Amino acid sequence: MSRNDEVAARLEEFADLLEANGVEYKPNSYRRAAENVREHTEPIEDLAGEGEDAVATIDGVGDAISAKIVEYIQTGEIEELAALREELPVDIEALTRVEGVGPKTVGTLYEALGITTLEELAEAAEAGRIREVKGFGAKTEQNIRKNVAFAREARRRERLGDARPLAEDALAHLRDSDAVESAEVAGSIRRWRDTTGDVDVLVASEAGPEVVDAFVEWPAVTDTVEAGESKARVRADGMQVDLRVVVPDEFGAALQYFTGSKEHNVDLRNRAIARELKMNEYGVFDVSGVDDPEVGQRVGERIAGETEASMYAALDLPLVPPEIREGTGEIEAAVAGELPDLVGTDEIRGDLHTHTDWSDGGYSIAAMATAAADRGYDYYAVTDHATGPGMVGGVGLADAALEDQMAAVDDARNEVGDGFALLHGVETNIDADGDLSTADDVLAALDVVVASPHAALGQDRETATERLVCAVEHPSVDILGHPTGRLIGRREGLDPDVERVAAAAADAGTALEINADPARLDLRGALVRAAIDAGATVVVDTDAHSPDALDYVRYGVHTARRGWCEVADVLNTRDPEGLRSFLH
Known part of the structure; x- marks a missing residue:
């Protein structure tokens, strides 16, 4: 597993500490370098092994940053970063998780109150000391107090986009072992929930100790917490990874049980009891002739367990897709033969929300469009940021610049070639009242318009709903x-009445986005389902700022699946003619 994420995190910390110390301009350079390092296809440690010039071939990584990256790979530390930490000894990552607390605020509160941790921030807010700091007030203090609880909870969970690749790396490592017959990820990661507490890996094998030995030798492991005959727990890339080894005959039962959710499993267990069956992590057992079926785990005749499908079949059910195992009506749908035929990643035919180096992306229009064409897409939209609320640092395009970009998109169309539809659009900003930051005549001339909220994200439910409608x-x-x-x-973002927004969108012929960037996954699964139930069309977009980020589409598709989406519900599963019909 590459160290790109690890190095990117150090550069982001460097940027935050610089900003907290009042340094201007430099932090943005470090953040752009961090983003490009994270998304670079080659392992950063390999480039560092070739020297600073090789590292500097990454877009946005100049001589100074490349030297720091090489220093970190070689020594495990960056001397200047260590000095910044000593100068400002704060938990910058935890503190900036609190909405409204940026690096500059962290620096100010350290200077004024000596706040270094999330707990100290919470205590100061509760005691009313933050409002006494120059530039702050009672409202700011109240917002910090409200948002600290969310930051505490968020710190205990990992984003799917961070945990899933780690889980897949663990699976790849384990599957190389001759002792492993089958290996799968379990838990909330397998259900593609947007966050997870830890990574659960399940293995089928007759040789538990050998599998455990192979697991703790996984190169990503930084600490072995425990290792037994059939279980192990390690830390890798800052996350907890749990291994459980079961015999092959019980693998399907264990996979079903440990995938969850708890609510789904309770519904299944109750259905089993009604049929005089016992269902657990070891299989399904016929206990119709057993005096006390609650005694022991393997009581009665085992009738299922080797595969997941057999577990459901024993209860007269079809296999329920992992993404919808949340105890929200999926068992009833299965009984009625009404499980959705969920959309698949291979059914996505284009991406309608992406960025280029005209705004805050790192690559040209032609490079991004070519990458989309190489994926086999039929169409692709360039939708760079417009100026407006929420845009900082001159990122967005004014109306005149958008008009200039039209010619550049035409040039890129010629470069990419025929048989691929390159659309020109914009991501315009929705202000607090629902108005847009781009002129109507400019919007009318574009192929596709994405309108997004980037500011005033603390609005109450009614105001947010009216704004989005x-x-x-x-x-x-x-x-x-x-x-x-x-x-x-x-x-947390806005909390609108999604049913009202979706109904308005359905009437207006506007699609609601599932933003597949793992930092967002917005709409999330439960809201996607509410939107679909209200008659809206959704679209899975990556919000990509680089060609590699087009791979985020899988996170969006699985989020759509969590929302019970079928192909007909998703705009960008349509062919070019169907897409044009919707857009116009």
Whole structure:
């Protein structure tokens, strides 16, 4: 597993500490370098082994940053970063998880109150000391107090986009062992929940100790917490990873049980009891002739357990897809023969929300479009940021610049070639009242318009709902981008009445976005289902800022699956003609 994420995290910490110390401009350079390192296809440690010049080939990584990266790979530390930590000894990552607390705020509160940790921040807010700091007030203090609880909870869970690749790396390592017959991820990661507490890996094998030995030798392991005959727990990339080994005959039962959810399993167990069956992690057992079926785990005749499908079949059910095992009606749907035929990643035919180096992306229009064509897509939209609320650092395009970009998109069309539809659009900003930051005549000239909230994300439910309804009803808006504006683990975002927004979107012919960026996954699964039930169309977009980020589509598709989406529900499963019909 590459160290790109690890190095990117150090650069982001460097940027935050610089900003907390009042340094201008430099932090943005480090953040852009961090993003490009994280998304670079080659392992950063391999480039560092070739020297600073090789590292500097990454876009946005200059001489100074490349030297720091090489230093970190070689020594495990960056001397300047260590000095910054000593100068400002704060838990910058934890403190900036609190919405409204950025690096500059961290620096100010350290200087004024000596706050270094999340707990100290909470105590100061509760004691009323933050309002006494120059530039702060009672309202700011109240917001910090409210958001600390969310930051505490977020810190205990990992984003799917961080945990899933680690789980897959563990599976790849284990599957190389001759002792392993089958290996799968379990738990909330297998259900593609947007966050997870830890990583659960399940293995089928007759040789538990050998599998455990192989697991603790996984190169990603930084600490072995425990290792027994059939179980182990390690830490890797800052996360807890749990291994459980079962005999092959019980693998399907264990996979079903440890995938969960708890609510889903309770529903299944109750259905089993009604049929005089016992269902647990070892299989399904016929206990019709057993005096006390609660005694022991393997009581009665085992009738299922080797495969997951056999577990459901024993209860007269079809296999329920992991993404919808949440105890929200999936068993009833299975009984009625009404389980959805969930959309698949291979059915996505294009991406309608992406960025280039015209705004905050790192690659040209042609490079991004070519990458999409190489994926086999039929169409692709360039939707760079417009100026407006929530855009900082000159990122967004003014109306005149958008008009200039039209010619550049035409040039890129010629470069990519025929048989691929390159659309020109924009991600315009929805202000606090629901108005858009791009002129109506410019919007009307574009192929696709994504309207997204980037500011005023603390609005009450009614105000947020009216704001989004206003946006989806705009005659030029095709897609409501990341509708709540949440960032997982950093801010909760808006809490609109999704049914009302979805109904308005359905009437207006506007699609609601499932933003597949693992930092967002917005709409999330439960809201996707509410939107579909209200008659809305959804669209799975990556919000990609680089070609590699187009791979995020899988997170969006599985989020759509968590929302019970079928192909017909998803705009970008349509062919080009069907897409044009919707857009126009």
